[in-house]
Amino acid sequence: MLQIDTWKRVLIWATVVVGLILALPNAFYTRVETHNDALAAIEAGGDAAGLEAQVGMWPDWLPSGLVNLGLDLRGGAHLLAEVKVQDVYKARIQAMWPEIRDMLREERATIGTIRLQPGADEELRIRISEADQVERAASLVRGLARPVASLTGAGASDIAVSTEGDMVIVQLSDAEKLATDDRTVRQALEIIRNRIDEVGTREPTIQRQGAERILIQVPGVGSAAELKRIIGTTAQLTFQPVVTRTADENTNPGPGEQLVPSRDEQGQFYVLESAPVVTGEDLVDAQPSFDQNGRPAVTFRFDPSGARRFGDYTAENIGKPFAIVLDNEVISAPTIQDHIPGGSGIITGRFTLEESTELAVLLRAGALPAGLDFLEERTIGPELGADSIEAGKVATIVAFVAVLVFMALSYGLFGVFANVALIINIGLIFGLLSLIGATLTLPGIAGIVLTVGMAVDANVLVFERIREELKTAKGPARAIDLGYEKALSAIIDANITTFITAVILYAVGSGPVRGFAITLGLGILTSVFTAIFVTRLMVVIWFERRRPKTLEV
């Protein structure tokens, strides 16, 4: 009969109360957000006294989790980048050349002289003068292979060696490529995160997507183009000895040398020694500043080993120029005036203030291991987001009121019960969204509105069933009981099927679609909970107090 154990009642109400308390901060969104930002600022070492008032805007003992607003509601920039993992293959394979060369030279007696052939970037083609010994040379090279350092590639070796006529061809093995790809993308992810953190915006989303892609969403950034400047630059910084300056872009650099254009002077080229003295990896700090003429510049500091190498090099090469190279462009090529022992220096060039600030950020955050291709970019202005929130709010309220009125008219008191459950339902959705830190998007709001419409379904199923059971006149208590019992299978089946589609949407979809799937899915959970437990509890309590002889639903 109509009985619900006390512990169940307590549990149901407790769930509702906890859910609503979790949802509460969202009703005071800006207030709580200021509070949270102030707390974060204090944690980051900000001025605690000045932020005290902002922290006080929301009591500490209440939960302060908020629903994240998606980019389409808050405005911001969204980028989908693909890491050009092939970039790394070249560096990797070229780095193997000295080792292979030294080893093969020792075997000169049997394989003759060796010569590196120009060819594709991602392989080494080594010509051997004793052509019949090519297999022997290949097996020697194979001896240098190392096992791949990854779980999936375990057991495989890192290089693939083949022969072609009198040539030995060395490539990265497929397993090694996979392992390298993974490393490259993870490094890129880390560097992008560092760079965005350096700029310091609120709650950026930086996620790996698939094997080679990175999704970056930053609320509050003016435009995707701005964001791209911060993360799109590789920022490979090197200090290289200058061999000569030239204006001829067809100059053939000698072995171990390379031709690099100047960044600021059109038509100016430098021939540099390929091996850098120090690189951006040796930096520990970089700050925007000004040179003695008051022009924007970047000062930097080397770590101890970098400082020692740089110091030694400058001591030995006084009077010679060296080049500061950023992403294959010579920024400047000053002449070494004196031994620079302190491990710090300054980069001058024709920078604007903005450029020097950005360069400092990039150098601090580190260089990207490979370039990025941008496959998708979206900028949503904050005004559009605000308009969407406003429209969404109004629509939700109107939808809500319409459904409330309609339910009350159709089912009277029971309709009112369903309405209370519906209000609790919306509260629970927001509570859950805050709890899991989900993101609310515009389609997400649509999902909530849809839930408002569909949430009553479970109640409707029960009420209609109670009406039917009343016809067979078994008395009100029995009718209510049977109504709930018999409607259950329909409620469960109908909601599980909808839930399946929500799960698939979440799994396959991205961005806004995912936001929709989340609210739809959570909405199904909460609406089933409120219909089966909350409304029922209300009906039971009402029934216990009134003991009506007849029932009108």
Added chain:
Amino acid sequence: MRLRLVPKETKWDFFSRSKLWLGISALLMVVAFASFLVQGLNYGIDFRGGTTIRTESAQPIDIGVYRGAIDALELGDVSITEVFDPTFGLDQNVSMIRIQAQDGEEAVSPEVIEAVEAALAGVVPDIQFVSVESVGPKVSGELIQTAVIAVLLAIGAVLVYIWLRFEWQFALGAVAALVHDVLLTIGIFSELQIRFDLAIIAALLTIVGYSLNDTVVVFDRVRENLRKYKQMPLKEVLNISINETLSRTMMTSVTTLLALIALFVLGGDVIRGFVFAMIWGVIVGTYSSIFVASAILLWLGVKRDWSKPDANAGTQYANIDA
């Protein structure tokens, strides 16, 4: 006095013209599919790559001026439309500009966007670019693929679930109704040339969910009544079941529609297409759970005795011709 959408007790015969309704549905599906093939969908940039720019300005929009400024850049197919919406203020003049993906660009090209913005700012001084979205052709191709997979996966998963909970005939009926709903929705998008983007896929899947919800409620009652009236002809059992659940079907459809219409009118133009798809889906879905799903169930016939536990539960494949 209570508000009632359908009379207290109904004994309407839904199957007296079931062949006619099935025929009409089949015809509509053919028309929808033909429209999709002939006219094609008005794909958004999510699916065919390119750039959309949403502009806002206090000046009234003169599309000719906009077009003049952009055509000088020779970017190929450019569409410019003014957007109207009751939620806009008086000095809010909004336009949407869509530029096709540029040839040979795997990624998006910021130069094109900058050039367009500069050209427009030249003719409309107070213009603002409230949103700029670019999708490269590489991603858009994949998005189509995942969208199709998502819809097929959803339909497949549902097929399996209903088959497990009911019988294969029910599953076929439900899936026929789903295919019907999805096709008709695609058809109306192609016929009215409403922009079809990623959000519409979400709407399609929701329609799948909603239509199913409806179908399952009817089927649940059919299952119950099959146990109750063991000797009654299937047609009558179906009729009774639909009549018994009719009040609920209408209630839920109306509350859902109420909410959706509020969103359609007041929710802003950004999601209007999405909401339209859903409104259409709710109407079509309600219709199809009665006139397609149930009609197919009637046509296929169904196992009658639900009272005993099914000894053959594990071997449904063998019954496929039964």
